Amino acid sequence: MDHRLRAALARGARHTSPFPQAQRDGLGARILSSAVFFAVGTGLMLHAGQMLLRELRQPRDRAGAARGTLFRPLPARIDGLGTAAAQLSADRSAAAGGDLYDVIATEHGVRVVMGDVRGHGIGATGTVAAVLGSFREAVHDEEELSCVLRRLERSLARHLRERATTGPHSDSPAAEEFVTVLLLEIRRDGETRALNCGHPWPFLLSEGHAQLLVGTEPLPPLGPFPLPAELPYADCGRLRPGEALFLHTDGVTDARDGHGRFFPLPAVLAEAVRADPISPQAVLRAVVAQLLRHTGGRPADDVAVLVLSNDRQARRAPSGARDGDTCGSAAGARPATTNPQPTNCQ
Template structure:
């Protein structure tokens, strides 16, 4: 291990020496030609043309060399970004416990592949648990906060028996992360995170908790409506969680129905005239398609609406229930009162 660690700086130093060697050699050739070549000392037109051609060749070679070096560094940076994205936002499985799943993210920062949005879906003993979140701001700080929250979720969903316990774990992790970052930077971190937690039981029963995050849309046939209209809790970060956390029971997700989770960058996107993007209208047009097709259609419409330049990160996650078990006893007929006005239940 010591030999490997020692070799890494040597390789880096060798690369720097080699990268500077060629421009230095070209510069030395040009100076030598100018000082020692008799032709370079003459003022005749032919001599000037030759001298100009020599220096033009040297300059062109330097530009090409620098360009290639910058392209190599850009490729390395993109490789690092791809690795970071695969760790932070791991590709969701296309199928989880009878649910077809698709997720995608669009960063507002040009050239960036990840931002402050986060999502994850996992199969647990309690059912399929999903998180969708949005960190305030952009850049490396937001990415670090998103990584901390996602890491906590990936552990908590398998340890906690209910969503309230998962949410409290996320809150403690965020508070610790912001405190440690403030100690390192010497500044008070004023970030907050909106979080939506969903649990889809084996019978399709939906349970949800939201801290400042928009409720997902339910696609049932040709109907597109919010899963809930209840007021969410405040975002994580600025205020402590209350002792009682109202978990919403939103009725069953029936076979063939789809949930679309999103971050507010989707509905806050505007066109050149200041008009907001209509996410429900975009979902309506693709309501009967697969989750992957739904996401593709929404992103296409959003980019067309914003002229290809969204001003905020956007994340989407779609889940379709493709289980074919019988409808559970007591499930609704044609109406869904629980989705429009769900009744909260509280737990200490």
């Protein structure tokens, strides 16, 4: 092709192209700018998403830290007693919830607390901390179980006064706060005593049997009214080797399924203790699994359960016989003997 023809065609192409040089340069710049803005925007969105995830995790992390501080892991055995415990919070952002428990070996015997603070969430967690902190000190200092209870009462009253001066921190005013408490003392020979302030009585577990222990009329919960001058404890007899106690909060017995039916705790316990010997961990797993199944995995209230088995080696009493007075039972067994404890507490 003649070089003049080629030059003419080239000039025509330049004049007839839909994208002249300047326009092509502008389009490239816009594409580059769009790519930069897209990259920057994507980075900002990812960063914002990571910040949001961290913020969402923070309440759970704080709740987990609070739980680790309040509920120290129980060893599998405490002074010859097998232990297993679990706590579930109705408020997912406050894993510690409003229920409390602890088991401590002292020179006076193994002392146990199970309690339930009105309401749940962060405010209830502060009350749990006050009661547990007082219990962990008093059980070593006080010889009498009644004096431990009075220490808990004073600690709770002090906590509520301080909370009232700093404003509300829970779903209920400090003046309406109360705590149900069950105190147990299990001595080396298995003799068991109880003080109950408005809390559910425990179940006595033996091979294939779950018997609700019903003692004297419970005292009022701590908080609304002062404790009486005399505090009679319930003498629950001896916890024999191979037997166990199941302690719980009312979040267990009050749990309902989708049809409004209550959780059948006695039947679940009876099924869980068919094996011999009784395993606290097995009983705990069975109850928690059945409870979650019953509630569809979402209990409406805080839940705490504690299983204590007597693993001490000793000769068992004949079947059907128990040493000493028992706390009684729902079937009408002999009621507990009551003994006033002295009031010369620290």
